[in-house]
Amino acid sequence: MLLPRLSYRHVTVKDDTRMTFQPFETIEAGRSSRWLVTCDHATNIVPPTVNGGDLGIAPADMARHIAWDPGAAGVALRLAELLDAPLTMTRFSRLVIDPNRGEDDPTLVMRLYDGTVIPANRAVDAAEIERRLAAFWRPYDAELARLSARRRDTVFVSVHSFTPRLNGRGDRPWQIGILHAADDRLARPLIDRLRREPDLCVGENEPYGGHLRGDAIDRHAIANGLPNVLIELRNDVISTERDQIAWAERLAPILAEVLAETGL
Secondary structure (H helix, E strand, O other), rough: OOOOOHHHHHEEOOOOOOOEEEOOEOOOOOOOOOEEEEEOOOOOOOOOOOOOHHHOOOOOHHHHOOOOOOOOOHHHHHHHHHOOOEEEEEEOOOOOOOOOOOOOOOOOOOEEEEEEOHHHOOOOHHHHHHHHHHHHHHHHHHHHHHHHHHOOOOEEEEEEOOOOOOOOOOOOOOOOOOOOOOOOOHHHHHHHHHOOOOOOOEOOOOOOOOOOOOOOHHHHOOOHHHOOEEEEHHHHOOOHHHHHHHHHHHHHHHHHHHHHHHHO
């Protein structure tokens, strides 16, 4: 089964070079469930208005997790379809500007990531960060706000992936990690349910701890009292379209079961 070919809602942004770029894609038409699925790091695209579309690192590095979340978009596409959920996802690399960070986060524009220097970001100044915020970060943030507010009982699900290992670090054993911070109403029962799956190693706040202040879930779910969960999948287990579909089809009924049992 191939991932569906779908029509997207997008906003086209014009920047000071008079070039245009679509910073996000949304699939929404005909979908009316409580669920909202997001994918903050869906692609490794560098818009042409950012250093001519080239951050100065090798193609092999742009294909790594430092530039995007490999496999996450494919999982999110199928998961949203199965949950009858609107989906929104970025169209710019996290190395351009990270939509899962607050505007004042020092890692909003990374200069060094997992041992790789990002030449186009080394001398980035406040004016350039503001330009990238206006062109890419804020339009996506506004779309998250719009979709989160479409129903008062929205359930926010963010799909990410992580690398099996960072340079100089040990292997990460978890196929899936569930992240949460102050609001674990959905995350805690989901972790418990996934741990009943005999073939899964499930991480709680692994490979990262909880949520960052000002990140996308903090801004749009926790701040508004919406049930939420951030799902991290190890990218080697979702490296093919078939794997992405299989994981989505595994997770969708589990998510629906857990939400029903919580009574949220």
